[in-house]
């Protein structure tokens with residue numbers, strides 16, 4: 001097969017890789033992208049998008065079930081609600097299908113050549129791709145590694161064990177029936193998002209977490225409303241509990257509590273969500289001299305690795321392993337390769353848990369700000385005092401603003417509440433633009449919206465909230 005030469009070769013068409021390739025193509029850079037699965041990567045195919053589709057369907061179903069049970073203050077009634085999960089999954093697949101086709105179309109429109117197959121480095125400028133029609137060799141001036149991440153497997157609970165009882169998030173996102181009993185191992189955001197969704201779809205869910213709290217990356221004030229919702233849905237949460245493996249007949253999950261008590265958790269499916277690991281093998285790293293940063297590829301503020309002409313973006317480069325970080329890195333690298341001067345100068349990367357209620361954190365938490373030896377002001381405003389939240393039956397939660405005490409520069413914004421993910425744009429913009437409390441308080445926030453809680457939290461930090 002003929003060799004291809006190009007200025008930029010991108011390995012992996014997840015959000016990091018495909019955004020890099022699209023932007024490079026737009027800038028007239030001769031670009032090739034290699035993908036061994038589907039365009040869109042984890043995010044569009046088995047991650048962000050499909051999980052949010054299932055969460056939305058589960059929410060709607062749970063609301064209907066509550067109506068049928070007469071638990072609806074608005075007076076809406078429903079009879080015998082049912083869900084056909086196979087149809088829900090088909091709807092979800094339709095969304096991911098449209099999006100992945102869209103990505104392929106955008107790549108083509110930008111003039112990017114797509115090669116389908118597994119890429120493997122031969123040396124720092126050459127990659128061989130196993131395609132359906134044989135080997136394709138690609139030589140490139142610049143190469144971007146965007147190979148992403150994969151679920152971490154527990155040696156005591158390998159994926160697929162006991163007749164496909166043990167599943168990863170990918171398996172959970174293709175179930176066509178809600179398991180009667182679902183055990184979820186790991187109470188990070190993926191385990192909780194999916195655990196909550198399946199509880200709403202009718203599964204009896206038990207969550208097993210080795211640490212003594214859920215969502216350890218967020219402070220307890222933010223996670224408490226999620227804990228309450230889990231309890232209301234009848235989800236059992238076993239904290240400080242370590243899984244030991246499957247029972248000898250494969251019917252139950254065995255675990256041990258912190259006090260040494262043995263637990264036997266009957267389960268039809270066991271969803272293991274104990275984290276994700278960067279994909280640093282399988283693409284010929286051994287042919288290169290790349291410095292590592294723990295388990296990730298080491299990069300600098302321009303996403304350059306330790307080898308000239310080789311960049312890395314996305315989950316393979318570190319935390320937070322989030323799609324929007326990968327995209328921002330990919331866009332920056334494309335501009336650098338095209339000759340523009342860019343470097344990573346972001347002030348904040350928003351993080352959202354699409355739990356019930358949703359949690360958002362942008363910038364520094366109060367503890368982080370204090371640890372950075374700052375005198376701070378905090379303003380917190382509850383949704384129970386927000387009119388729009390009341391009309392949405394979404395009074396649980398709050399918005400919290402953390403600012404420097406001396407000049408009121410906003411350092412961080414956090415919140416928890418139904419639909420609060422959509423406020424992430426306002427929060428991130430405020431921090432990225434260096435807003436002070438007065439800027440937020442002085443911006444007219446449309447009424448009635450949940451975003452008024454943002455302005456009120458800034459006013460509260462300034463000592464004169466209006467609606468509380």
Ligand SMILES: Cc1cc2nc3c(=O)[nH]c(=O)nc-3n(C[C@H](O)[C@H](O)[C@H](O)COP(=O)(O)OP(=O)(O)OC[C@H]3O[C@@H](n4cnc5c(N)ncnc54)[C@H](O)[C@@H]3O)c2cc1C
Nearest residue numbers: 012014015016036041042043047119148314315321322323
């Ligand atoms: C269930 C779930 C929910 C999530 N929800 C969110 C969310 O709500 N918000 C959020 O920001 N993030 C979320 N994430 C994380 C998000 O999906 C990742 O951060 C994001 O996809 C990382 O993008 P990436 O480009 O680095 O890698 P990936 O999306 O993992 O893409 C890497 C691509 O590289 C390809 N590849 C790897 N090796 C090779 C090779 N040798 N040759 C050719 N191709 C190769 C892979 O096939 C893959 O398509 C979620 C993840 C999961 C699993």
